[in-house]
Amino acid sequence: MLFNSIDFLIFFxxxxxxxxALPHRFRWxxxxxxxxxxxxxxxxxxxxxxxxxxVIDYYAGIKIESAKSPGARxxxxxxxxxxxxGVLAVFKYYNFINDNITGLCNLFxxxxxxxxxxxxxxxxxxxxxxxxxxxxxxxxxxxxxxxRHFGIxxxxxxxYPQLVAGPIERPQxxxxxxxxxYTWDYDRVMGGLRLMAWGLFKKVVIADRLSIVVDAxxxxxxxxxxxxxxxxxxxxxxQIYCDFSGxxxxxxxxxxxxxxxxxxxxxxxxxxxxxxxxxxxxxISLSTWFSDYLYTPIVINKRDWGxxxxxxxxxxxxxxxxxxxxxxxPFIIWGxxxxxxxxxxxxxxxxRKKTMSKLPVWLNNTLSQLLVFIFLQFVWIFFxxxxxxxxxxxxxxxxxxxxxxxQVPAFTAALKYSLVVGxxxxxxxLVFEKLWRxxxxxxxxxxxxxxxxxxxxYMFLVFIFFGSFKNAQSFIYFQx
Amino acid sequence: xxxxxxxxxxxxxxxxxxxxxxxxxxxITTANDIEEWDSLYHIQLVVAIEKHFxxxxxxxxxxSWKNVGDMANAVKSKLAA
Numbered sequence: 001m002l003f004n005s006i007d008f009l010i011f012f013x014x015x016x017x018x019x020x021a022l023p024h025r026f027r028w029x030x031x032x033x034x035x036x037x038x039x040x041x042x043x044x045x046x047x048x049x050x051x052x053x054x055v056i057d058y059y060a061g062i063k064i065e066s067a068k069s070p071g072a073r074x075x076x077x078x079x080x081x082x083x084x085x086g087v088l089a090v091f092k093y094y095n096f097i098n099d100n101i102t103g104l105c106n107l108f109x110x111x112x113x114x115x116x117x118x119x120x121x122x123x124x125x126x127x128x129x130x131x132x133x134x135x136x137x138x139x140x141x142x143x144x145x146x147x148r149h150f151g152i153x154x155x156x157x158x159x160y161p162q163l164v165a166g167p168i169e170r171p172q173x174x175x176x177x178x179x180x181x182y183t184w185d186y187d188r189v190m191g192g193l194r195l196m197a198w199g200l201f202k203k204v205v206i207a208d209r210l211s212i213v214v215d216a217x218x219x220x221x222x223x224x225x226x227x228x229x230x231x232x233x234x235x236x237x238x239q240i241y242c243d244f245s246g247x248x249x250x251x252x253x254x255x256x257x258x259x260x261x262x263x264x265x266x267x268x269x270x271x272x273x274x275x276x277x278x279x280x281x282x283x284i285s286l287s288t289w290f291s292d293y294l295y296t297p298i299v300i301n302k303r304d305w306g307x308x309x310x311x312x313x314x315x316x317x318x319x320x321x322x323x324x325x326x327x328x329x330p331f332i333i334w335g336x337x338x339x340x341x342x343x344x345x346x347x348x349x350x351x352r353k354k355t356m357s358k359l360p361v362w363l364n365n366t367l368s369q370l371l372v373f374i375f376l377q378f379v380w381i382f383f384x385x386x387x388x389x390x391x392x393x394x395x396x397x398x399x400x401x402x403x404x405x406x407q408v409p410a411f412t413a414a415l416k417y418s419l420v421v422g423x424x425x426x427x428x429x430l431v432f433e434k435l436w437r438x439x440x441x442x443x444x445x446x447x448x449x450x451x452x453x454x455x456x457x458y459m460f461l462v463f464i465f466f467g468s469f470k471n472a473q474s475f476i477y478f479q480x
Numbered sequence: 481x482x483x484x485x486x487x488x489x490x491x492x493x494x495x496x497x498x499x500x501x502x503x504x505x506x507x508i509t510t511a512n513d514i515e516e517w518d519s520l521y522h523i524q525l526v527v528a529i530e531k532h533f534x535x536x537x538x539x540x541x542x543x544s545w546k547n548v549g550d551m552a553n554a555v556k557s558k559l560a561a
Contacts, residue, residue, distance in 0.1 A: 141543070276520065296543065297539065299523045300523065300526070309523060310524070314520075346520050350499055
């Protein structure tokens with residue numbers, strides 16, 4: 001079920017009302033059934049995959065905790081990891097691996113006879129398998145008690161707000177919340193609803209509008225030239241940010257309405273002054289996952305290599321992170337470029353600190369932010385383009401100085417409209433995002449009821465006039 | 481070696497590795513309190529501590545530390561062993 005659909009609106013009202021009406025002891029069951037319904041809107045039979053990993057991880061957790069010998073503990077952890085990574089490998093990476101085998105075979109003049117699988121990727125697979133692995137790893141490390149209640153454990157994996165696109169939660173933050181009794185709290189409920197509305201605004205008004213222009217640029221229908229590529233990549237940065245952080249806002253908001261606190265997934269990433277800083281602000285639940293369970297163990301293990309252990313850890317981690325995002329080499333390149341950028345920042349930190357301190361602070365900050373933003377846009381070309389061919393065409397387009405404005409008349413009316421409106425809504429977004437953080441503005445909203453509703457009414461009008469409603473667009477991160 | 485001596489030496493290591501002379505460590509200092517102390521530099525600190533005290537930690541020891549006090553305790557028990 002998409003958050004930006006009428007189905008979800010009905011679902012949300014129905015489930016939330018029942019949630020508050022039911023006594024606490026029945027709520028876990030309601031949420032579990034609701035989460036199953038939510039998931040089965042996509043492809044009902046895939047719920048069996050979830051069932052499979054849930055059963056294995058549930059038993060693995062208990063076995064890890066009760067096992068006497070370290071060897072047995074490790075065996076059950078490995079069993080859980082194999083089950084989760086195995087499911088990922090079959091459903092997400094099988095065809096990709098087969099592609100590479102075919103490529104290798106062709107190189108040596110052989111034919112590859114391994115058949116391809118005809119399957120659609122289960123939605124949110126990479127998210128809930130990672131969340132499930134976090135559980136067994138934390139039980140193994142002794143930071144989390146094994147959950148004995150099968151229903152509650154299932155809910156930990158399936159909780160509908162964060163099931164299909166995160167935040168990827170940790171058991172320490174999540175499991176105990178299902179046992180707690182949350183009562184109706186007007187301010188909290190309103191806060192949650194506001195967050196949901198803001199998320200929906202980001203998705204429908206900004207992301208889906210910008211996507212029309214971004215798609216047109218990447219499709220190459222109008223060729224590639226400097227200004228056109230700059231607009232397309234610039235819009236894509238805000239499209240993906242609003243798409244994904246909008247999703248997270250709706251997730252956090254709908255959980256908050258019921259009393260649950262999910263972890264923050266975004267912290268104004270485009271204000272980052274380094275790529276390292278960016279990864280502390282973008283998809284935080286994934287970057288901390290990789291940091292805790294992959295990067296840190298690698299670096300601890302290889303620490304005799306000194307600084308190169310960090311570089312090695314970064315490149316491997318971002319290689320895997322690229323692969324996590326999509327089964328394809330362009331995603332891997334996207335990841336590795338991030339790993340290289342962070343390694344560069346790490347190795348040159350002292351030197352950069354000395355050099356940059358000669359500049360005035362404001363100039364240093366502005367330049368750093370700009371440089372990070374340009375880097376992000378550039379590497380996202382690999383992320384967004386459907387192949388290396390397209391990616392290189394787009395990159396070549398940066399140096400094609402043809403007159404962009406001579407082409408605009410050839411654009412379809414819908415594209416021209418979205419191009420202009422895209423800048424209008426983006427300006428609105430940037431202003432509103434600043435205003436929400438401004439304390440004076442918040443105080444003003446709290447003092448004046450009229451002022452508050454005037455702002456809401458204005459946003460609602462922007463939503464109605466400029467939102468993209470043609471057909472509910474899926475979220476970008478659903479494919480991962 | 482006394483806990484306070486260990487803390488003092490840790491402080492010098494932190495200043496050197498993180499290139500910040502203003503660092504003052506206490507038992508309850510965590511990575512959140514020091515801007516330069518992130519996951520990239522954490523391991524540099526561990527390596528420097530191991531070299532300085534001529535000890536070797538296990539991976540699970542390193543991952544169990546919650547603050548500087550835990551680090552100092554780990555050093556102390558390694559030196560005593």
